[in-house]
Amino acid sequence: MTVLHLADEGEAADLAAFLSRLLHYDRSAAVRMQSAGTALAVFGRPPSFEVLAVRAVRLAKPYENGLDVTLDRTVSAGELLESVDEAAATATVPAAVTGPPWAGVLPPRRGWxxxxxxxxxxxxxxxxxxxxxxxxxxxxxxxxxxxxxxxxxxxxxxxxxxxxxxxxxxxxxxxxxxxxxxxxxxxxxxxxxxxxxxxxxxxxxxxxxxxxxxxxxxxxx
Known part of the structure; x- marks a missing residue:
């Protein structure tokens, strides 16, 4: 089990709100999580709008999982939301799911x-x-x-x-x-x-x- 330590309660609350809004449009929504260092990006695609939504979340400490130093996983938005503990400012990374097609095609990281x-x-x-x-x-x-x-x-x-x-x-x-x-x-x-x-x-x-x-x-x- 991998636990993410978010920067503070506000970051946890904002992440939970973002996931809740995605689930409002798609109860089976998936999100792609990418993290390196103390930055976490959560990507989602609300089906009604035909866009990619990105929520950046600050972490209290760099992501670590054994020898891995980066996180890149597509997970259930509902499971991720259930794992968010706003008071403790933590979230547990759920098991990976088979990602929808959009999860394999993301905007570039640089060059904006x-x-x-x-x-x-x-x-x-x-x-x-x-x-x-x-x-x-x-x-x-x-x-x-x-x-x-x-x-x-x-x-x-x-x-x-x-x-x-x-x-x-x-x-x-x-x-x-x-x-x-x-x-x-x-x-x-x-x-x-x-x-x-x-x-x-x-x-x-x-x-x-x-x-x-x-x-x-x-x-x-």
């Missing part, structure tokens, strides 16, 4: 460059609220014979595929960040690396592949 044009956080939150309101209004106005899953999906794709401000970031990435609790505070930045865009705040990141770039610059680990 700032991207201009991202609106302020308050504007981003307003953009998500307006998009949700538009979706509800347009779907509520459909006659019964047109309220099909295909039509609802079409409207959703149209709204959530729009780009944010003067960037290539799709609105769905901002919606995901809001749903996962990342759009708090006052700081946010947009970065790119190859085919990837990353919306980053102090509370977590959302990464998405830029449309039309195919399978370029994929980091398979």
């Amino acid at each position: 460059q700032p991207e201009p044009g991202l609106p302020e956080l308050e504007e981003l939150r307003g953009l998500v609220a307006a998009a949700v309101a538009e979706f509800k209004s347009r779907t509520a106005g459909l006659p019964p014979e047109r309220r099909t899953r295909a039509e609802l999906d079409r409207i959703g794709r149209e709204i959530w595929s729009r780009t944010v401000g003067d960037t290539a970031l799709p609105v769905r990435a901002v919606h995901a960040a809001q749903a996962l609790g990342f759009l708090r505070g006052t700081e946010a930045g947009l970065f790119s690396s190859g085919a990837w865009l990353r919306l980053r705040t102090p509370y977590g990141s959302v990464a998405v592949r830029r449309s039309g770039l195919g399978a370029l610059d994929v980091s398979v680990r």
Whole structure:
């Protein structure tokens, strides 16, 4: 049994909140854990948003497990959540599970460059609220014979595929960040690396592949 010692109770609480939000969208969610030194990254993919979510967690001491000095394992999000002890600021690493396809394709670790044009956080939150309101209004106005899953999906794709401000970031990435609790505070930045865009705040990141770039610059680990 491998126990991770998190930096403090706040880190444990934030990790638990992130896992809970992922499980809200997928009760059988898996997460990929990667750790080296005192940094732990937890990757998840909420199915409704088609993005990768990343929660960085600080550890109180470097990860150690016998002769291994790094951790890289895909596990059940539910089992990991159950193991989090907020008072003790610890979490137990569950047994590995067969990872979903997305777990083998992660954003690159390095090479991120700032991207201009991202609106302020308050504007981003307003953009998500307006998009949700538009979706509800347009779907509520459909006659019964047109309220099909295909039509609802079409409207959703149209709204959530729009780009944010003067960037290539799709609105769905901002919606995901809001749903996962990342759009708090006052700081946010947009970065790119190859085919990837990353919306980053102090509370977590959302990464998405830029449309039309195919399978370029994929980091398979």
